[in-house]
Amino acid sequence: xxxxxxxxxxxxxxxxxxxxxxxxxxxxxxxxxNNDYKFNLSDVYYLSGIVSILLFNxxxxxxxxxxxxxxxxxxxxxxxxxxxxxxxxxxxxxxxIASTFFAAFxxxxxxxxxxxYPSMYxxxxxxxxxxxxxxxxxxxxxTSYIKQVATAAVEKVKYKHLYHYIxxxxxxxxxxxxxxISPLKHDADFSLQxxxxxxxxxxxxxxxxxxxxxxxxxxxxxxxxxxxLGRLFLKEIDFYFSVSLPWPAFYAKPFWWRMILxxxxxxxxxxxxxxxxxxxxxxLWFEIYFLICFLPCIGFxxxxxxxxxxxxxxxACDMYFRWGTIDKQTHLW
Numbered sequence: 296x297x298x299x300x301x302x303x304x305x306x307x308x309x310x311x312x313x314x315x316x317x318x319x320x321x322x323x324x325x326x327x328x329n330n331d332y333k334f335n336l337s338d339v340y341y342l343s344g345i346v347s348i349l350l351f352n353x354x355x356x357x358x359x360x361x362x363x364x365x366x367x368x369x370x371x372x373x374x375x376x377x378x379x380x381x382x383x384x385x386x387x388x389x390x391x392i393a394s395t396f397f398a399a400f401x402x403x404x405x406x407x408x409x410x411x412y413p414s415m416y417x418x419x420x421x422x423x424x425x426x427x428x429x430x431x432x433x434x435x436x437x438t439s440y441i442k443q444v445a446t447a448a449v450e451k452v453k454y455k456h457l458y459h460y461i462x463x464x465x466x467x468x469x470x471x472x473x474x475x476i477s478p479l480k481h482d483a484d485f486s487l488q489x490x491x492x493x494x495x496x497x498x499x500x501x502x503x504x505x506x507x508x509x510x511x512x513x514x515x516x517x518x519x520x521x522x523x524l525g526r527l528f529l530k531e532i533d534f535y536f537s538v539s540l541p542w543p544a545f546y547a548k549p550f551w552w553r554m555i556l557x558x559x560x561x562x563x564x565x566x567x568x569x570x571x572x573x574x575x576x577x578x579l580w581f582e583i584y585f586l587i588c589f590l591p592c593i594g595f596x597x598x599x600x601x602x603x604x605x606x607x608x609x610x611a612c613d614m615y616f617r618w619g620t621i622d623k624q625t626h627l628w
Contacts, residue, residue, distance in 0.1 A: 300374040315426040322475060330478035334414040339405045341474050347398035348471045350429050355390045358440040359525030365444050366528045380442040388439035397432055457537035461600050472507050473582050480581035500565050500588050508592040519604050523611035537608045546602050561591045
């Protein structure tokens, strides 16, 4: 028996809310730790930026996911019979617009908390309400996106190549990384006032790059095959979206071998970059210095994501053709 929409989302929400708590606790916890275990009013912009990016990542793929659910008849959508999407609702439900408004609103909430409570109580309130607020916006936007699936009309493909898709994802991830590590510029171990070419600075930056890379790799484990299948149904991508891997020799090596090679290259690169910066005498922002040191990890992360998502896309194409065969067998429905 095909479940109705309300039963399905109750089951789905039991998984989404704990996941949001884990992600929000992790990112805000890292920011709090990097900020020497304290918050103040100047952190409002960074915190609202972190939470808004987490919201954007949560809702950006929603329409494609529900397109997959709708086409494959995974549930009964009679709940939406006669419900239409208004022009204003469509505009406000855009992931970028919704995330921007959410960042502004959440920033006001945090500022109000700082005016009423000490910083420790602000942390507790922030960890408690952030996932719930994200979840509330998620539920509202989910309804809007499901309405859009029925009326979606794409004249041309939205994403021509997988590398375009990955580059946008990597840039957004870097923005989240920079917001999370930004308090470290006040840490003595990362201070650029005494110079960048020292054993302490090189080792500290190497450890930081390794930690950020590990966090990125963990979040990249989420599969995209159903998202890609939904985008195929919406005709936002075609079958030329990813035709081959960019560097086959890279993927032929075991993952542990690639990681060891990366760590060696990363350490040497940080030494060379620090040496050149110290020789040039340039005074860089801490965030720019981190990006320069993190370049090998960015390249590795890009290639790693490409391999994972290329495989997911191939699986989505296989499911797409299988669904075409199943859909013709009307006696199964």
